[in-house]
Amino acid sequence: MAFKQYILVCGGTGCESSNSGNLFKNLIREAEEAGVREDVQIVKTGCFGFCERGPIAKVLPDEAFYVDVKPEDAQEIISEHVVKGRAVERLLYKESESKEHARIDEISFYQKQFRVVLRNCGFINPESIDEYIARDGYAALGKVLSEMKPEDVIEELKAAGLRGRGGAGFPTWMKWNFTRQVESDVRYIVCNADEGDPGAYMDRSVLEGDPHTVLEAMTIAGYTIGAAQGYIYIRAEYPLAIERLKLAIAQAKEYGLLGEKILGSDFSFDIEIRLGAGAFVCGEETALLASIEGERGMPKPRPPFPSVKGLWGKPTVINNVETWANIPVIISRGSEWFARIGTETSKGTKVFALTGKINNSGLIEVPMGTSLRDIVYNIGGGIANGKKFKAVQTGGPSGGVITSDFLDTPIDYEHLQELGSIMGSGGMIVMDEDDCIVDVAKYYLGFTVDESCGKCAPCRVGGRKLYNILDRISRGQGSMEDIERIQTIGFSMQRASLCGLGQTAPNPVLSSYKYFQDEYLAHINEKRCPAGSCKELVTYHILPDKCIGCTLCARRCPVNAITGERKQTHVIDQDSCIKCGECYEVCKFSAVVRA
Amino acid sequence: MGKMTLEDLKKLREEKRRDLQMRDTENKNIQIIVGMGTSGIAAGAKQTLDAFLDELSDQNLTNVAVKQTGSLGLDHAEPTVEVIMPDMPRVIYGRVDAEVARKIVRKHIIGKALLNGHIFDRPAADIVQGKSGKTEA
Numbered sequence: 126m127a128f129k130q131y132i133l134v135c136g137g138t139g140c141e142s143s144n145s146g147n148l149f150k151n152l153i154r155e156a157e158e159a160g161v162r163e164d165v166q167i168v169k170t171g172c173f174g175f176c177e178r179g180p181i182a183k184v185l186p187d188e189a190f191y192v193d194v195k196p197e198d199a200q201e202i203i204s205e206h207v208v209k210g211r212a213v214e215r216l217l218y219k220e221s222e223s224k225e226h227a228r229i230d231e232i233s234f235y236q237k238q239f240r241v242v243l244r245n246c247g248f249i250n251p252e253s254i255d256e257y258i259a260r261d262g263y264a265a266l267g268k269v270l271s272e273m274k275p276e277d278v279i280e281e282l283k284a285a286g287l288r289g290r291g292g293a294g295f296p297t298w299m300k301w302n303f304t305r306q307v308e309s310d311v312r313y314i315v316c317n318a319d320e321g322d323p324g325a326y327m328d329r330s331v332l333e334g335d336p337h338t339v340l341e342a343m344t345i346a347g348y349t350i351g352a353a354q355g356y357i358y359i360r361a362e363y364p365l366a367i368e369r370l371k372l373a374i375a376q377a378k379e380y381g382l383l384g385e386k387i388l389g390s391d392f393s394f395d396i397e398i399r400l401g402a403g404a405f406v407c408g409e410e411t412a413l414l415a416s417i418e419g420e421r422g423m424p425k426p427r428p429p430f431p432s433v434k435g436l437w438g439k440p441t442v443i444n445n446v447e448t449w450a451n452i453p454v455i456i457s458r459g460s461e462w463f464a465r466i467g468t469e470t471s472k473g474t475k476v477f478a479l480t481g482k483i484n485n486s487g488l489i490e491v492p493m494g495t496s497l498r499d500i501v502y503n504i505g506g507g508i509a510n511g512k513k514f515k516a517v518q519t520g521g522p523s524g525g526v527i528t529s530d531f532l533d534t535p536i537d538y539e540h541l542q543e544l545g546s547i548m549g550s551g552g553m554i555v556m557d558e559d560d561c562i563v564d565v566a567k568y569y570l571g572f573t574v575d576e577s578c579g580k581c582a583p584c585r586v587g588g589r590k591l592y593n594i595l596d597r598i599s600r601g602q603g604s605m606e607d608i609e610r611i612q613t614i615g616f617s618m619q620r621a622s623l624c625g626l627g628q629t630a631p632n633p634v635l636s637s638y639k640y641f642q643d644e645y646l647a648h649i650n651e652k653r654c655p656a657g658s659c660k661e662l663v664t665y666h667i668l669p670d671k672c673i674g675c676t677l678c679a680r681r682c683p684v685n686a687i688t689g690e691r692k693q694t695h696v697i698d699q700d701s702c703i704k705c706g707e708c709y710e711v712c713k714f715s716a717v718v719r720a
Numbered sequence: 721m722g723k724m725t726l727e728d729l730k731k732l733r734e735e736k737r738r739d740l741q742m743r744d745t746e747n748k749n750i751q752i753i754v755g756m757g758t759s760g761i762a763a764g765a766k767q768t769l770d771a772f773l774d775e776l777s778d779q780n781l782t783n784v785a786v787k788q789t790g791s792l793g794l795d796h797a798e799p800t801v802e803v804i805m806p807d808m809p810r811v812i813y814g815r816v817d818a819e820v821a822r823k824i825v826r827k828h829i830i831g832k833a834l835l836n837g838h839i840f841d842r843p844a845a846d847i848v849q850g851k852s853g854k855t856e857a
Binding site for chain 1: 723724725726729730732733736737739740748754755756757758761769770773785786787788789790
């Protein structure tokens with residue numbers, strides 16, 4: 126007997142941490158108690174992307190989209206929805222107070238999205254190879270092994286126009302072709318799953334939600350370039366992704382889709398997992414390879430590129446998780462289909478982790494060429510708390526900011542570069558008027574300074590110098606010479622650093638200065654932080670004519686810096702004030718002002 | 721399962737695909753909505769639902785979504801079922817037992833003809849606010 130209904134529970138890290146695991150268990154228990162275990166299949170899936178409102182549960186085929194579901198809600202979902210066929214109104218997602226409950230395809234978060242990479246995430250059970258196979262999984266591998274020569278695969282990728290999703294956008298077919306043509310007895314395939322940008326979790330979600338797609342793609346690459354061994358380099362801080370990858374590898378081996386003589390052909394391929402310790406620099410390919418070899422994760426000068434001299438000195442193809450996830454689809458649906466998505470130079474889609482001051486933070490996938498406005502306002506639902514949009518930071522610590530003037534720019538590799546930012550791996554952090562641009566630049570630089578491996582001087586010394594300058598400016602001690610120094614040091618780092626980490630580390634500073642010069646100058650000349658976030662430059666005062674003496678601020682102040690009798694004007698003692706802004710936030714009478 | 725050949729893989733895919741297609745709501749242009757209110761269930765709507773799923777799978781129809789809803793408002797004719805598909809009027813069938821359910825699949829969905837003796841009108845327009853009340857039938 127077939128199942129009548131399906132409950133898909135999100136098992137991504139975001140939802141797991143808000144207790145979707147117990148929700149899943151409770152649903153199964155309740156279904157058993159209600160005697161409907163045979164009628165409803167309860168599946169734990171990968172990330173749905175709508176992490177803002179997790180844990181998420183979807184009931185199909187009714188297309189009910191439940192958000193913020195707690196483990197206790199399991200009983201109601203089973204007894205009302207499954208047994209009686211009535212959706213649990215209070216858990217349904219509502220786009221706004223005035224709107225009706227939305228069906229999944231009516232939610233604007235999903236409407237503008239187009240899912241290629243995330244095609245299976247949130248739909249299949251990532252721990253079941255059968256479900257992956259049912260969704261055309263391993264069909265591309267079958268096609269490649271039975272009908273295609275290695276050259277055909279390269280041609281197909283070339284026609285598709287797929288470019289690396291790790292950041293730089295190097296054409297994938299070219300990388301594979303170089304590696305294939307280098308004379309060597311052994312070649313290697315490597316998957317770069319060392320995702321390290323703050324706030325980015327695209328790769329993690331693919332690995333957690335659809336691990337087999339990466340295995341299939343790597344095997345296809347192995348056949349194409351003549352490699353028999355692949356490695357997945359993943360950071361140890363992604364335990365769920367690692368667990369699912371291990372399971373997927375075991376399942377694929379059992380089915381003969383990995384290992385000796387795959388699918389009855391003469392081709393053999395194996396994949397092993399290598400755990401990284403979470404150093405940002407190990408996302409850089411030469412450092413990553415060094416780390417797999419058991420060396421300290423430090424970059425080497427390129428050339429030679431890994432395609433010539435990679436892992437253990439052998440030609441190596443190294444691609445990012447998202448790039449891999451595109452490959453099976455391109456092979457099975459054809460390059461023509463794929464090349465129709467996106468723009469002239471950037472084909473296909475891009476996954477972004479949308480975070481920051483936005484209403485719907487989460488994981489999204491859009492065709493290349495989608496405008497930032499669509500992403501921020503339609504998919505993201507606009508800026509949280511009705512604040513004003515300030516800028517979007519893309520590309521993490523290697524990227525830059527994009528201001529409201531460029532909201533309509535189509536997003537692809539070329540356009541982002543023109544604006545002084547980069548695609549990067551896909552982190553997208555939205556800032557509002559309360560975010561100070563100097564502070565943001567300082568944050569990113571602090572990150573790269575911490576993560577610099579210290580091998581080359583431009584990055585090791587330059588990064589620290591830049592950070593110190595920003596720190597001075599944010600404390601109101603900067604001078605105009607500092608601006609010049611930023612330019613000189615930044616320029617030298619870009620030119621002289623050994624690897625991408627140092628070369629791109631000044632980007633957040635240089636690009637934010639380009640677009641927010643006024644804000645930097647206000648810090649330097651007027652000793653003022655326009656966004657009111659740099660603590661040293663901000664003071665809080667209570668306006669005597671507005672204060673009614675409700676004592677709320679005094680009670681909230683963590684350092685007891687506010688004094689005053691009930692129904693009398695309160696006063697902030699500037700010496701003990703730590704400028705946390707708590708009084709400013711809680712005052713209901715706008716009596717606390719920030720200057 | 722041991723090592724697979726290309727043929728085995730294809731076979732497994734066909735086998736498993738059907739399970740997943742039931743879950744997929746895209747590419748489904750036909751809907752069968754079964755009224756699962758208390759009176760519907762009491763009158764045997766569960767068996768009706770099972771019969772639909774069974775017959776659809778027997779006939780290998782993959783573009784039909786079987787959904788559940790509350791009472792359709794025709795409690796004298798339970799179990800009630802609404803069928804929505806292109807090129808056919810929206811119809812509510814009543815007194816749909818397992819046998820009638822199978823007939824609906826064969827005659828209405830495959831044969832594109834209405835099934836006599838089981839068509840019931842929608843509730844009158846003045847009861848259902850905001851709807852035209854047109855049956856189009």
